[in-house]
Amino acid sequence: METAFIIEKFVLITIVFVLTLVIAMYSTLAERKVAGFMQDRNGPDRAGPFGILQPLADGGKFFFKEEIIPAGAHKSLFIAGPTIAIITACISSAVIPWGQQLTIGDRVIDLQVADINVGILYVFGVIALGVYGIMLGGWASNNKFSLMGAIRAASQSISYEIAMGLSIIALLMVTQTLSIKDIVAQQSGFVNWNIWVQPLGFIIFVTCAFAECNRVPFDLPECETELVGGYHTEYSSMKLGLYMFSEYINMFVSSAVMSALYFGGYNFPFMNDLGLSQNWITIIGVLAFFLKIFAFIFFFMWIRWTLPRFRYDQLMNLGWKILIPLAIANIVLTGIITLIKDTYW
Protein backbone atom coordinates (compact mmCIF):
# COMPACT_ATOMS: atom_id res chain seq x y z
CA MET A 1 0.00 0.00 0.00
CA GLU A 2 1.38 3.36 -0.92
CA THR A 3 1.76 6.16 1.57
CA ALA A 4 -0.33 8.63 -0.40
CA PHE A 5 -3.26 6.25 -0.28
CA ILE A 6 -2.98 5.88 3.48
CA ILE A 7 -2.71 9.64 3.98
CA GLU A 8 -5.66 10.20 1.69
CA LYS A 9 -7.83 7.72 3.58
CA PHE A 10 -6.67 9.08 6.91
CA VAL A 11 -7.63 12.63 5.93
CA LEU A 12 -10.98 11.42 4.65
CA ILE A 13 -11.68 9.48 7.84
CA THR A 14 -10.76 12.50 9.96
CA ILE A 15 -13.03 14.77 7.95
CA VAL A 16 -15.93 12.32 8.10
CA PHE A 17 -15.40 11.74 11.81
CA VAL A 18 -15.26 15.43 12.66
CA LEU A 19 -18.25 16.16 10.44
CA THR A 20 -20.23 13.38 12.08
CA LEU A 21 -19.48 14.69 15.55
CA VAL A 22 -20.23 18.29 14.64
CA ILE A 23 -23.49 17.36 12.96
CA ALA A 24 -24.46 15.21 15.94
CA MET A 25 -23.64 18.12 18.23
CA TYR A 26 -25.73 20.53 16.27
CA SER A 27 -28.52 18.00 15.92
CA THR A 28 -29.09 18.39 19.65
CA LEU A 29 -29.56 22.12 19.15
CA ALA A 30 -31.63 21.59 16.02
CA GLU A 31 -33.84 19.16 17.88
CA ARG A 32 -34.56 21.66 20.59
CA LYS A 33 -35.06 24.43 18.07
CA VAL A 34 -37.46 22.33 16.03
CA ALA A 35 -39.27 21.32 19.20
CA GLY A 36 -39.58 24.95 20.18
CA PHE A 37 -40.75 26.09 16.79
CA MET A 38 -43.36 23.37 16.54
CA GLN A 39 -44.66 24.34 19.95
CA ASP A 40 -44.76 28.04 19.07
CA ARG A 41 -41.67 28.81 21.15
CA ASN A 42 -38.24 30.10 20.19
CA GLY A 43 -36.14 27.26 21.52
CA PRO A 44 -32.75 27.92 23.12
CA ASP A 45 -31.47 31.33 22.06
CA ARG A 46 -29.40 32.52 25.00
CA ALA A 47 -25.97 30.99 24.30
CA GLY A 48 -24.64 32.98 21.39
CA PRO A 49 -26.76 34.37 18.54
CA PHE A 50 -29.74 32.04 17.94
CA GLY A 51 -28.27 29.72 20.55
CA ILE A 52 -25.50 28.41 18.29
CA LEU A 53 -23.16 27.98 21.24
CA GLN A 54 -25.69 25.85 23.12
CA PRO A 55 -24.09 22.50 22.14
CA LEU A 56 -20.74 23.72 23.51
CA ALA A 57 -22.39 24.77 26.74
CA ASP A 58 -24.12 21.40 27.00
CA GLY A 59 -20.87 19.58 26.31
CA GLY A 60 -19.04 21.64 28.91
CA LYS A 61 -21.75 20.90 31.42
CA PHE A 62 -21.50 17.17 30.72
CA PHE A 63 -17.76 17.23 31.36
CA PHE A 64 -18.06 19.01 34.69
CA LYS A 65 -20.84 16.82 36.08
CA GLU A 66 -19.96 14.34 38.77
CA GLU A 67 -19.48 10.87 37.44
CA ILE A 68 -21.40 8.32 39.45
CA ILE A 69 -21.08 4.57 39.14
CA PRO A 70 -23.74 2.94 41.35
CA ALA A 71 -22.51 0.66 44.11
CA GLY A 72 -24.33 -2.40 42.79
CA ALA A 73 -23.31 -1.85 39.19
CA HIS A 74 -21.03 -4.14 37.25
CA LYS A 75 -18.25 -1.67 36.81
CA SER A 76 -16.49 -2.81 33.65
CA LEU A 77 -19.73 -3.48 31.76
CA PHE A 78 -21.13 -0.20 33.02
CA ILE A 79 -18.24 1.54 31.31
CA ALA A 80 -18.37 -0.73 28.27
CA GLY A 81 -22.00 0.19 27.54
CA PRO A 82 -21.62 3.77 26.34
CA THR A 83 -18.24 2.90 24.80
CA ILE A 84 -19.77 0.31 22.51
CA ALA A 85 -22.71 2.56 21.75
CA ILE A 86 -20.52 5.42 20.57
CA ILE A 87 -17.97 3.25 18.74
CA THR A 88 -20.60 1.41 16.71
CA ALA A 89 -22.34 4.67 15.96
CA CYS A 90 -19.11 6.21 14.68
CA ILE A 91 -17.85 3.32 12.55
CA SER A 92 -21.12 2.70 10.74
CA SER A 93 -20.50 5.67 8.45
CA ALA A 94 -17.40 4.06 6.91
CA VAL A 95 -19.07 2.58 3.84
CA ILE A 96 -21.16 5.58 2.87
CA PRO A 97 -20.09 7.18 -0.41
CA TRP A 98 -20.07 10.91 0.24
CA GLY A 99 -19.44 11.86 -3.35
CA GLN A 100 -17.94 10.82 -6.67
CA GLN A 101 -14.22 11.16 -7.47
CA LEU A 102 -12.20 14.29 -6.91
CA THR A 103 -9.28 14.73 -9.27
CA ILE A 104 -6.38 16.64 -7.78
CA GLY A 105 -3.44 16.76 -10.16
CA ASP A 106 -3.24 13.21 -11.50
CA ARG A 107 -4.64 11.62 -8.35
CA VAL A 108 -8.23 10.41 -8.32
CA ILE A 109 -9.67 10.47 -4.84
CA ASP A 110 -12.73 8.41 -3.99
CA LEU A 111 -14.93 10.21 -1.50
CA GLN A 112 -15.67 7.02 0.37
CA VAL A 113 -13.70 5.59 3.27
CA ALA A 114 -14.13 1.93 2.39
CA ASP A 115 -15.78 0.55 -0.72
CA ILE A 116 -16.52 -2.98 0.42
CA ASN A 117 -18.78 -5.02 -1.82
CA VAL A 118 -21.10 -5.96 1.06
CA GLY A 119 -21.59 -2.39 2.21
CA ILE A 120 -25.21 -2.77 3.25
CA LEU A 121 -24.46 -5.88 5.26
CA TYR A 122 -21.69 -4.00 7.04
CA VAL A 123 -24.08 -1.22 8.01
CA PHE A 124 -26.61 -3.76 9.25
CA GLY A 125 -24.02 -5.65 11.24
CA VAL A 126 -22.72 -2.55 12.94
CA ILE A 127 -26.20 -1.24 13.73
CA ALA A 128 -27.07 -4.64 15.18
CA LEU A 129 -23.99 -4.38 17.40
CA GLY A 130 -25.14 -0.99 18.60
CA VAL A 131 -27.90 -2.53 20.64
CA TYR A 132 -25.27 -4.26 22.77
CA GLY A 133 -24.20 -0.90 24.08
CA ILE A 134 -27.72 -0.25 25.29
CA MET A 135 -28.22 -3.77 26.61
CA LEU A 136 -24.94 -3.88 28.52
CA GLY A 137 -25.48 -0.43 29.94
CA GLY A 138 -29.00 -1.24 31.03
CA TRP A 139 -28.08 -4.55 32.57
CA ALA A 140 -24.91 -3.37 34.28
CA SER A 141 -26.72 -0.50 36.00
CA ASN A 142 -28.36 -2.94 38.44
CA ASN A 143 -31.59 -1.00 38.20
CA LYS A 144 -34.98 -2.38 37.26
CA PHE A 145 -35.92 0.58 35.08
CA SER A 146 -32.65 0.36 33.20
CA LEU A 147 -33.10 -3.36 32.71
CA MET A 148 -36.63 -2.82 31.40
CA GLY A 149 -35.32 -0.26 28.96
CA ALA A 150 -32.54 -2.57 27.85
CA ILE A 151 -34.91 -5.50 27.33
CA ARG A 152 -37.24 -3.30 25.33
CA ALA A 153 -34.36 -2.03 23.22
CA ALA A 154 -33.20 -5.55 22.49
CA SER A 155 -36.61 -6.95 21.56
CA GLN A 156 -37.49 -3.88 19.56
CA SER A 157 -34.34 -3.85 17.50
CA ILE A 158 -34.55 -7.60 16.84
CA SER A 159 -38.16 -7.29 15.66
CA TYR A 160 -37.54 -4.34 13.42
CA GLU A 161 -34.26 -5.55 12.00
CA ILE A 162 -36.13 -8.37 10.29
CA ALA A 163 -38.55 -6.05 8.53
CA MET A 164 -35.68 -3.73 7.68
CA GLY A 165 -33.65 -6.56 6.17
CA LEU A 166 -36.63 -7.77 4.18
CA SER A 167 -37.31 -4.30 2.83
CA ILE A 168 -33.69 -4.10 1.77
CA ILE A 169 -33.89 -7.45 -0.02
CA ALA A 170 -36.52 -6.03 -2.36
CA LEU A 171 -34.20 -3.12 -3.03
CA LEU A 172 -31.31 -5.45 -3.72
CA MET A 173 -33.43 -7.38 -6.21
CA VAL A 174 -33.71 -4.15 -8.16
CA THR A 175 -30.11 -3.00 -7.81
CA GLN A 176 -28.42 -6.42 -8.12
CA THR A 177 -25.56 -5.35 -5.86
CA LEU A 178 -24.75 -5.00 -2.17
CA SER A 179 -22.12 -2.29 -2.55
CA ILE A 180 -23.54 1.07 -1.54
CA LYS A 181 -21.22 2.78 -3.98
CA ASP A 182 -22.68 0.89 -6.93
CA ILE A 183 -26.23 1.38 -5.67
CA VAL A 184 -25.72 5.13 -5.53
CA ALA A 185 -23.94 5.18 -8.90
CA GLN A 186 -26.95 3.48 -10.50
CA GLN A 187 -29.27 6.28 -9.42
CA SER A 188 -27.72 9.11 -11.37
CA GLY A 189 -29.98 12.00 -12.24
CA PHE A 190 -33.44 12.19 -10.75
CA VAL A 191 -35.69 9.60 -12.41
CA ASN A 192 -33.40 6.71 -11.49
CA TRP A 193 -33.75 7.21 -7.75
CA ASN A 194 -34.79 4.02 -6.02
CA ILE A 195 -37.67 5.72 -4.24
CA TRP A 196 -39.62 5.62 -7.52
CA VAL A 197 -39.09 1.88 -7.78
CA GLN A 198 -39.46 0.96 -4.13
CA PRO A 199 -41.90 3.37 -2.43
CA LEU A 200 -43.35 0.70 -0.13
CA GLY A 201 -39.91 -0.62 0.71
CA PHE A 202 -38.86 2.92 1.57
CA ILE A 203 -41.76 3.42 3.98
CA ILE A 204 -40.96 0.14 5.71
CA PHE A 205 -37.28 1.04 5.84
CA VAL A 206 -37.98 4.47 7.32
CA THR A 207 -40.25 3.02 9.97
CA CYS A 208 -37.64 0.46 10.93
CA ALA A 209 -34.91 3.10 10.92
CA PHE A 210 -36.94 5.07 13.44
CA ALA A 211 -37.21 1.97 15.60
CA GLU A 212 -33.50 1.16 15.26
CA CYS A 213 -32.52 4.68 16.29
CA ASN A 214 -34.86 4.50 19.30
CA ARG A 215 -36.59 7.61 18.06
CA VAL A 216 -40.13 8.66 18.74
CA PRO A 217 -42.62 7.02 18.13
CA PHE A 218 -40.47 4.00 18.98
CA ASP A 219 -38.51 5.43 21.91
CA LEU A 220 -39.70 2.87 24.43
CA PRO A 221 -36.18 1.98 25.63
CA GLU A 222 -35.72 5.43 27.08
CA CYS A 223 -39.20 6.74 27.68
CA GLU A 224 -38.94 9.29 30.44
CA THR A 225 -42.56 9.03 31.45
CA GLU A 226 -42.56 5.36 32.38
CA LEU A 227 -38.98 4.24 32.87
CA VAL A 228 -37.40 7.39 34.33
CA GLY A 229 -34.72 7.41 31.66
CA GLY A 230 -34.78 3.82 30.44
CA TYR A 231 -31.40 2.20 29.95
CA HIS A 232 -29.47 5.34 30.89
CA THR A 233 -31.25 6.04 34.17
CA GLU A 234 -28.10 5.46 36.21
CA TYR A 235 -25.72 7.21 33.88
CA SER A 236 -24.36 10.65 34.56
CA SER A 237 -21.72 13.00 33.24
CA MET A 238 -20.05 12.25 29.91
CA LYS A 239 -21.24 8.63 29.85
CA LEU A 240 -24.79 9.88 29.52
CA GLY A 241 -23.46 12.37 27.01
CA LEU A 242 -21.98 9.54 24.96
CA TYR A 243 -25.32 7.71 24.90
CA MET A 244 -27.11 10.85 23.77
CA PHE A 245 -24.41 11.50 21.24
CA SER A 246 -24.53 8.01 19.82
CA GLU A 247 -28.26 8.39 19.37
CA TYR A 248 -27.76 11.51 17.28
CA ILE A 249 -24.90 9.98 15.31
CA ASN A 250 -27.13 7.00 14.57
CA MET A 251 -29.76 9.39 13.36
CA PHE A 252 -27.23 11.08 11.09
CA VAL A 253 -25.91 7.81 9.71
CA SER A 254 -29.33 6.33 9.11
CA SER A 255 -30.33 9.54 7.33
CA ALA A 256 -27.23 9.13 5.18
CA VAL A 257 -28.04 5.47 4.47
CA MET A 258 -31.62 6.30 3.59
CA SER A 259 -30.67 9.06 1.22
CA ALA A 260 -27.95 6.88 -0.32
CA LEU A 261 -30.20 3.87 -0.83
CA TYR A 262 -33.44 5.52 -1.86
CA PHE A 263 -32.80 9.15 -2.72
CA GLY A 264 -29.81 8.87 -4.97
CA GLY A 265 -27.09 9.81 -2.49
CA TYR A 266 -24.86 12.41 -4.11
CA ASN A 267 -26.89 12.44 -7.33
CA PHE A 268 -28.92 15.51 -8.04
CA PRO A 269 -31.32 16.40 -10.87
CA PHE A 270 -29.80 17.49 -14.21
CA MET A 271 -26.28 16.63 -13.02
CA ASN A 272 -25.26 15.39 -16.47
CA ASP A 273 -26.83 18.24 -18.44
CA LEU A 274 -25.07 21.12 -16.71
CA GLY A 275 -21.80 20.67 -18.56
CA LEU A 276 -19.70 21.15 -15.44
CA SER A 277 -16.35 19.55 -14.86
CA GLN A 278 -16.16 16.34 -12.86
CA ASN A 279 -14.77 18.06 -9.77
CA TRP A 280 -17.59 20.56 -9.67
CA ILE A 281 -20.22 17.88 -10.06
CA THR A 282 -18.60 16.01 -7.19
CA ILE A 283 -18.60 19.04 -4.94
CA ILE A 284 -22.21 19.93 -5.72
CA GLY A 285 -23.05 16.26 -5.27
CA VAL A 286 -21.56 16.23 -1.79
CA LEU A 287 -23.60 19.31 -0.92
CA ALA A 288 -26.73 17.71 -2.38
CA PHE A 289 -26.06 14.60 -0.32
CA PHE A 290 -25.76 16.62 2.88
CA LEU A 291 -28.88 18.55 1.99
CA LYS A 292 -30.76 15.27 1.72
CA ILE A 293 -29.28 14.11 5.02
CA PHE A 294 -30.34 17.31 6.76
CA ALA A 295 -33.80 16.99 5.28
CA PHE A 296 -34.02 13.50 6.73
CA ILE A 297 -32.76 14.65 10.12
CA PHE A 298 -35.43 17.33 10.06
CA PHE A 299 -37.95 14.66 9.12
CA PHE A 300 -36.86 12.61 12.14
CA MET A 301 -37.45 15.59 14.40
CA TRP A 302 -40.66 16.55 12.68
CA ILE A 303 -42.05 13.07 13.37
CA ARG A 304 -40.80 13.23 16.94
CA TRP A 305 -42.81 16.32 17.74
CA THR A 306 -45.88 15.05 15.93
CA LEU A 307 -46.49 11.51 17.08
CA PRO A 308 -46.98 10.10 20.56
CA ARG A 309 -45.16 6.97 21.65
CA PHE A 310 -46.43 3.51 20.77
CA ARG A 311 -47.59 1.18 23.49
CA TYR A 312 -45.39 -1.90 23.78
CA ASP A 313 -47.94 -4.32 22.30
CA GLN A 314 -48.73 -1.89 19.50
CA LEU A 315 -45.02 -1.72 18.73
CA MET A 316 -44.77 -5.50 18.51
CA ASN A 317 -47.99 -5.76 16.48
CA LEU A 318 -46.76 -3.19 14.03
CA GLY A 319 -43.40 -4.91 13.67
CA TRP A 320 -44.46 -8.53 13.38
CA LYS A 321 -47.98 -8.41 12.02
CA ILE A 322 -47.79 -5.49 9.64
CA LEU A 323 -44.28 -4.55 8.61
CA ILE A 324 -42.89 -8.06 8.08
CA PRO A 325 -45.85 -9.29 5.96
CA LEU A 326 -45.76 -6.03 4.06
CA ALA A 327 -42.04 -6.40 3.43
CA ILE A 328 -42.51 -9.97 2.20
CA ALA A 329 -45.37 -8.85 -0.05
CA ASN A 330 -43.05 -6.16 -1.36
CA ILE A 331 -40.42 -8.75 -2.20
CA VAL A 332 -42.93 -10.91 -4.05
CA LEU A 333 -44.32 -7.92 -5.90
CA THR A 334 -40.86 -6.74 -6.86
CA GLY A 335 -39.99 -10.22 -8.07
CA ILE A 336 -43.12 -10.46 -10.24
CA ILE A 337 -42.60 -7.03 -11.74
CA THR A 338 -38.92 -7.70 -12.44
CA LEU A 339 -39.84 -10.99 -14.09
CA ILE A 340 -42.51 -9.39 -16.28
CA LYS A 341 -40.14 -6.61 -17.20
CA ASP A 342 -37.34 -9.00 -18.13
CA THR A 343 -39.60 -11.24 -20.20
CA TYR A 344 -41.72 -8.75 -22.09
CA TRP A 345 -39.56 -5.66 -22.48
Place this chain on the structure above:
Amino acid sequence: MESLSNRKKVLEQKPMNFWERMYLPAIIKGMRITIRHFFKKKATVSYPEVERPYSKNYRGMHSLKRDEEGRERCTACGLCALSCPAEAISMISAERKKGEEHLYREEKYAAVYEINMLRCIFCGLCEEACPKEAIYLDGPHVPADYLRKDFIYGKNKLVEERFDVNLLEMANLKQEIN
Protein backbone atom coordinates in the same frame (compact mmCIF):
# COMPACT_ATOMS: atom_id res chain seq x y z
CA MET B 1 -81.83 7.41 32.05
CA GLU B 2 -83.80 10.03 30.28
CA SER B 3 -81.90 13.12 29.35
CA LEU B 4 -83.30 16.22 31.02
CA SER B 5 -81.15 18.78 29.28
CA ASN B 6 -81.63 17.38 25.78
CA ARG B 7 -77.94 17.84 25.19
CA LYS B 8 -77.03 14.21 25.54
CA LYS B 9 -75.28 12.83 22.49
CA VAL B 10 -74.77 9.16 21.90
CA LEU B 11 -71.30 8.60 20.56
CA GLU B 12 -71.09 5.90 17.99
CA GLN B 13 -67.79 4.09 17.87
CA LYS B 14 -67.53 2.58 14.45
CA PRO B 15 -64.70 0.20 13.73
CA MET B 16 -62.00 1.93 11.72
CA ASN B 17 -62.10 1.46 7.99
CA PHE B 18 -59.07 0.46 5.97
CA TRP B 19 -58.03 4.03 5.23
CA GLU B 20 -58.04 4.87 8.93
CA ARG B 21 -56.29 1.67 9.91
CA MET B 22 -53.49 2.41 7.47
CA TYR B 23 -52.29 5.00 9.99
CA LEU B 24 -50.19 6.85 7.41
CA PRO B 25 -52.88 9.39 6.41
CA ALA B 26 -53.33 10.26 10.06
CA ILE B 27 -49.57 10.75 10.41
CA ILE B 28 -49.50 13.06 7.40
CA LYS B 29 -52.42 14.99 8.86
CA GLY B 30 -50.56 15.40 12.11
CA MET B 31 -47.38 16.44 10.34
CA ARG B 32 -49.29 19.10 8.44
CA ILE B 33 -50.47 20.53 11.74
CA THR B 34 -46.98 20.59 13.26
CA ILE B 35 -45.38 22.15 10.20
CA ARG B 36 -48.02 24.85 10.23
CA HIS B 37 -47.01 25.65 13.79
CA PHE B 38 -43.35 25.59 12.73
CA PHE B 39 -43.88 28.67 10.57
CA LYS B 40 -46.30 30.41 12.89
CA LYS B 41 -45.37 33.58 14.69
CA LYS B 42 -43.92 32.67 18.06
CA ALA B 43 -45.73 33.67 21.20
CA THR B 44 -42.49 34.12 23.13
CA VAL B 45 -41.40 37.57 24.30
CA SER B 46 -37.62 37.41 24.81
CA TYR B 47 -37.91 39.01 28.20
CA PRO B 48 -34.83 40.96 29.20
CA GLU B 49 -34.46 42.48 25.73
CA VAL B 50 -38.13 42.91 24.93
CA GLU B 51 -40.59 43.86 27.63
CA ARG B 52 -44.28 43.37 27.33
CA PRO B 53 -46.04 46.67 27.99
CA TYR B 54 -48.00 46.82 31.22
CA SER B 55 -51.71 47.40 30.94
CA LYS B 56 -52.89 50.90 31.77
CA ASN B 57 -54.43 49.99 35.09
CA TYR B 58 -51.65 47.64 36.12
CA ARG B 59 -50.92 47.83 39.83
CA GLY B 60 -47.20 47.37 40.34
CA MET B 61 -44.61 48.71 42.73
CA HIS B 62 -45.64 51.62 44.93
CA SER B 63 -44.17 55.05 44.58
CA LEU B 64 -44.41 57.93 47.03
CA LYS B 65 -45.19 61.04 45.09
CA ARG B 66 -43.84 64.57 45.25
CA ASP B 67 -45.75 67.74 44.53
CA GLU B 68 -45.01 70.36 41.84
CA GLU B 69 -42.23 71.86 43.93
CA GLY B 70 -40.61 68.52 44.56
CA ARG B 71 -41.76 68.13 48.15
CA GLU B 72 -42.92 64.80 49.52
CA ARG B 73 -46.68 64.71 49.69
CA CYS B 74 -46.98 62.07 52.41
CA THR B 75 -48.05 63.38 55.77
CA ALA B 76 -47.74 60.09 57.63
CA CYS B 77 -51.38 59.96 58.59
CA GLY B 78 -51.29 56.17 58.57
CA LEU B 79 -54.50 55.69 56.61
CA CYS B 80 -52.70 53.56 54.07
CA ALA B 81 -51.36 51.28 56.78
CA LEU B 82 -54.84 51.13 58.29
CA SER B 83 -56.50 50.27 55.01
CA CYS B 84 -53.92 47.68 54.07
CA PRO B 85 -55.53 44.22 54.29
CA ALA B 86 -52.16 42.52 54.26
CA GLU B 87 -50.51 44.62 56.98
CA ALA B 88 -47.68 45.39 54.63
CA ILE B 89 -47.17 49.07 55.40
CA SER B 90 -45.56 50.58 58.47
CA MET B 91 -44.20 54.04 59.12
CA ILE B 92 -42.70 56.33 61.73
CA SER B 93 -43.81 59.92 61.58
CA ALA B 94 -41.81 63.02 62.41
CA GLU B 95 -42.48 66.72 62.68
CA ARG B 96 -41.18 69.04 60.02
CA LYS B 97 -38.43 71.31 61.34
CA LYS B 98 -37.86 74.90 60.33
CA GLY B 99 -35.96 75.11 57.08
CA GLU B 100 -37.34 71.80 55.80
CA GLU B 101 -40.31 73.34 54.04
CA HIS B 102 -38.76 72.63 50.65
CA LEU B 103 -38.57 68.92 51.52
CA TYR B 104 -41.95 68.14 53.00
CA ARG B 105 -45.28 69.52 51.99
CA GLU B 106 -47.10 68.99 55.27
CA GLU B 107 -46.07 69.78 58.83
CA LYS B 108 -45.83 66.11 59.61
CA TYR B 109 -43.99 63.68 57.42
CA ALA B 110 -42.91 60.04 57.32
CA ALA B 111 -39.38 59.68 58.61
CA VAL B 112 -39.47 55.96 57.92
CA TYR B 113 -41.90 54.42 55.44
CA GLU B 114 -41.65 50.73 54.77
CA ILE B 115 -43.65 48.37 52.58
CA ASN B 116 -43.07 44.65 52.78
CA MET B 117 -43.39 43.57 49.19
CA LEU B 118 -43.77 39.94 50.19
CA ARG B 119 -46.86 40.78 52.21
CA CYS B 120 -48.34 43.27 49.79
CA ILE B 121 -51.13 41.87 47.60
CA PHE B 122 -51.19 44.89 45.27
CA CYS B 123 -54.89 45.51 45.88
CA GLY B 124 -54.54 49.28 45.61
CA LEU B 125 -56.49 50.08 48.77
CA CYS B 126 -53.63 52.27 50.03
CA GLU B 127 -53.84 54.58 47.05
CA GLU B 128 -57.61 54.77 47.51
CA ALA B 129 -57.22 55.58 51.18
CA CYS B 130 -54.58 58.26 50.78
CA PRO B 131 -56.05 61.75 51.29
CA LYS B 132 -52.89 63.46 50.02
CA GLU B 133 -52.53 61.56 46.71
CA ALA B 134 -49.12 60.55 47.92
CA ILE B 135 -48.99 56.86 47.08
CA TYR B 136 -49.66 55.18 43.77
CA LEU B 137 -49.05 51.65 42.55
CA ASP B 138 -47.80 52.85 39.20
CA GLY B 139 -44.39 51.17 39.02
CA PRO B 140 -43.26 48.00 37.28
CA HIS B 141 -43.52 44.64 39.00
CA VAL B 142 -41.34 43.99 42.03
CA PRO B 143 -38.09 42.33 40.97
CA ALA B 144 -36.89 39.06 42.45
CA ASP B 145 -34.32 39.01 45.22
CA TYR B 146 -32.46 36.53 47.38
CA LEU B 147 -33.24 37.55 50.98
CA ARG B 148 -36.53 38.25 52.66
CA LYS B 149 -35.19 41.35 54.29
CA ASP B 150 -34.45 42.86 50.91
CA PHE B 151 -38.12 42.83 50.07
CA ILE B 152 -38.89 45.41 52.74
CA TYR B 153 -38.71 48.56 50.67
CA GLY B 154 -37.85 51.77 52.50
CA LYS B 155 -38.15 55.35 51.40
CA ASN B 156 -34.99 55.11 49.35
CA LYS B 157 -36.76 52.78 46.95
CA LEU B 158 -40.27 54.15 47.19
CA VAL B 159 -40.02 57.94 47.01
CA GLU B 160 -40.17 59.38 43.54
CA GLU B 161 -37.01 60.81 42.03
CA ARG B 162 -36.59 64.44 42.91
CA PHE B 163 -37.98 66.76 40.36
CA ASP B 164 -35.10 67.85 38.18
CA VAL B 165 -35.04 70.62 35.61
CA ASN B 166 -32.52 68.78 33.43
CA LEU B 167 -34.61 65.62 33.47
CA LEU B 168 -37.66 67.59 32.46
CA GLU B 169 -35.81 69.12 29.56
CA MET B 170 -34.62 65.71 28.47
CA ALA B 171 -38.14 64.34 28.63
CA ASN B 172 -39.35 67.23 26.52
CA LEU B 173 -36.59 66.61 24.00
CA LYS B 174 -37.53 62.96 23.81
CA GLN B 175 -41.11 63.88 23.14
CA GLU B 176 -40.04 66.20 20.36
CA ILE B 177 -37.97 63.48 18.77
CA ASN B 178 -40.80 61.03 18.93
